[in-house]
Amino acid sequence: MRAGLAVVASRGAFATAAVSSFRWLKPIVRCSSSSPSTAVSTTIPTSTSFDHISFIKDIAATRPPEHLNYLLNMLQSRGEAVISPAAKEGLVPLVIPLSESSAGTLTCLLRWPTSPPGMEMPVVEVHKHGVWLLAKSVDLYIHRILVEEDAKAQDDNKLWNASSEAGEKLYKRGDFLESQVTDLDVYLLKKVGLFPDVIERKVSCHLERGDLVSAMITGEFYTKNHFPGFGRPFAFNAQLLLKVGRKLEAKDAARGSLKSPWWTLGFKYQEVAEIAEWEDEQIEFIKEKVTEEGRQEDLKKGKAPEQVALDEAAFLLDLASIDGNWDEVGVKLDFSIWVHHGQLILLGTQ
Structure with a gap:
């Protein structure tokens, strides 16, 4: 039986409810205007926040994030195109598309089939082989975007106007500068929350300084159930252990990551399977x-x-x-x- 959050209700930490109480998504109509690729084509028709909220309620059969409409406005204000939530051709079946960047990168919500009561849908970026976790909730992602914008110390108000009431609730403009924290990543980790890419950058910084002990401690911290359901922390830690010469530990870590859904590894399956010595x-x-x-x-x-x-x-x-x-x-x-x-x-x- 596989550990970690997945489609299978018994496969991990989120399998707290009996199968009889399992709630899932209703069938959707696929958008014929999209094209199969790692990202949705820009020809996909745009969608309003109301479309997304209705889709989440009626199709995904779950509660929409409270501030989703503000996030959509923010994504649009920074140049991304809001796209139809039904534009799913070529994508992991569990994602709900939100926006597409000029580079073709998709930002989506992830609708886990089963999760603990009250858990928010995470915000993810879609890649060919699966998803990459951006933030564990819409609010956390909004908070991060605002902090990063504040750190630029620019006078542009577009993003702040787009965040509106949600922005005022989640972050006070100027707090980053007033904190006198010079490292943005440190501020994010201490004041906002945990993010996979930020933790991985901390590991890389330790390695660049030759501090292998701190790198391994941070890599181990990464795997401590901060991102339930995702195999990426374990797969990343496996690569780290291999890099520092801990081959046997790396193999165990890689095998542990493969107990999670393979589309959450953040690597190609073959890369992790090779470390795990799986045929x-x-x-x-x-x-x-x-x-x-x-x-x-x-x-x-x-x-x-x-x-x-x-x-x-x-x-x-x-x-x-x-x-x-x-x-x-x-x-x-x-x-x-x-x-x-x-x-x-x-x-x-x-």
């Missing part, structure tokens, strides 16, 4: 599990049909992440494990 047997095992024979075998072992379907969905996502072929898995899942009159249905696999 193709694990991939072949998963491929067998998503066959009819594999399903029947699990059912014979007494596993609930709902859990078998959930496991299959998780395996399909893992397999798709290897090559980044999300459209193929999207056909099989179609955003798509959902509960109807108590029956969990996996669409498109018949």
Whole structure:
């Protein structure tokens, strides 16, 4: 059984609820104007914040982040195009698109299939093989954007106007300069929250100074359940340990990261599997599990049909992440494990 947050309700720290109480997403209509790639084409029609809020309520079947409309305004004010939440072709099936940068980078929300009560949807950046965590919540991301803007000490008010009431609630303009903290990353970690890229930069700084002990301590801190469900901290720590000559520990760390959904590694699967010294047997095992024979075998072992379907969905996502072929898995899942009159249905696999 895999640890870490994933489509499978029993696969990790977020598997706190029984399968019978599992809530999931309803099927969506795909946007035909998008094109399969690591990012959505700029030809995708724009969308208002109301479209996103309705989509999250009605399709994703969850509570929209309180300040989502302000984040959308902020993203637009810094030159990004707000895009349709249904523009999912070529993307991980679990993301809800928000905006696209001029470079084609997508900012999205991630709708975990199951999570602890009250947990916010994280903000992620989409890549070919999965997602990269930007912030654990919309509010945290807004706070960070405002601090970074404040650190520039510019007179441009566009971003501040876009943040409006949310900005005033989350951050007081000028606090960064008044703090007399000269290192922006230090301020972010102490005053705002934890962010994967900031922690990784701290590790890199320690390495550049030749301080291997501090680098390893920071790398170990990174893995302490600050980012539940994401395999990236463990995969990054594995690469760090390998870099400093701790090959055996690196192998263990890499194998630990592969217990998380592979689309959360932040690396190509093959890069992490090489450190873990995994051959193709694990991939072949998963491929067998998503066959009819594999399903029947699990059912014979007494596993609930709902859990078998959930496991299959998780395996399909893992397999798709290897090559980044999300459209193929999207056909099989179609955003798509959902509960109807108590029956969990996996669409498109018949």
